[in-house]
Amino acid sequence: MKNSKTKTICFTNNKGGSGKSTACANLAYELSRAGKKVLMVDTDMQLNLSLSFFDEEKVLEMAESEKNLYYAIKKKDDLKDYIVSTPYENLDLIPSSTLISQIEYELFTMMQREYILKKCLKGIYESEEYDYVLLDAPPTLGTWVINILCTSDYVIVPVEASPWGLFGLANMFDFLGGMGEMTEAAVMGVLITKVDERKNYYKQTREILAGYEAIHVFDSFIHVDTAIEWAQDASVPVGIYKKSTRSAKEFSQLAKEVMEYGSR
Ligand SMILES: Nc1ncnc2c1ncn2[C@@H]1O[C@H](COP(=O)(O)OP(=O)(O)O)[C@@H](O)[C@H]1O
Ligand SMILES: [Mg+2]
16 A cells, blocks of 8 residues: 555556557646646656657757656656656656666566556655656556556556557456556546547447446547647647647546546
């Protein structure tokens, strides 16, 4: 037990392009807008979560400095000293580095290698300064993702409403189940993303997911929305780029569902 009021949620799915980084960034923003204090942790070498809030130049500067997640893990440092403020109130970030691609190798020689990230976050949990810590995971299933799951209370699994969107999902649930007592992380829900009404995949995806009895599927889902890409190009949340766009409202709705979760 981490014994903290701070709730930690990770976004995982070993399938790339399922909408993890987009969901993590926009849910984090909507939670902060609702008055929650949120810390995001970019755990992926793609730096997509960081790019959602800062321009490329700034992201590369952070990635090349010594103040990023890679060095914190390597030095087993307290992550409190690696927090960067975003332009938004109540919303902070711990940036990543392209060197995270080497993290599996670094972890290999460490004692208790599954719990390094959890230890680095200990000070942040103990301070209870944040209501939520949101971790954007890479599309892999290895020791690094085990670290992410070992420090999470909840997992949100974004899946794309497409023919291959659910492919590999059973593997991921097996992986999570196989961790046994290593983690207390529970699946908060599956989030269906990139829903295109001209196609039939939304209904199909929901029907197949209904077959996983133990797995909750969020009522909220996210439509395909070009404003998301424009927002990412401008390094802002979609709710800032265009508050009235459909996906901004959907992420706001998702934030409500997440805040209500556990208090039902
Ligand atoms: N709802 C959406 N509408 C349109 N494009 C989206 C949507 N969600 C994600 N995308 C795009 O799909 C790609 C993959 O999304 P991303 O969040 O990076 O997935 P992951 O982190 O799982 O790899 C990105 O280029 C992103 O801009
Ligand atoms: Mg991503």
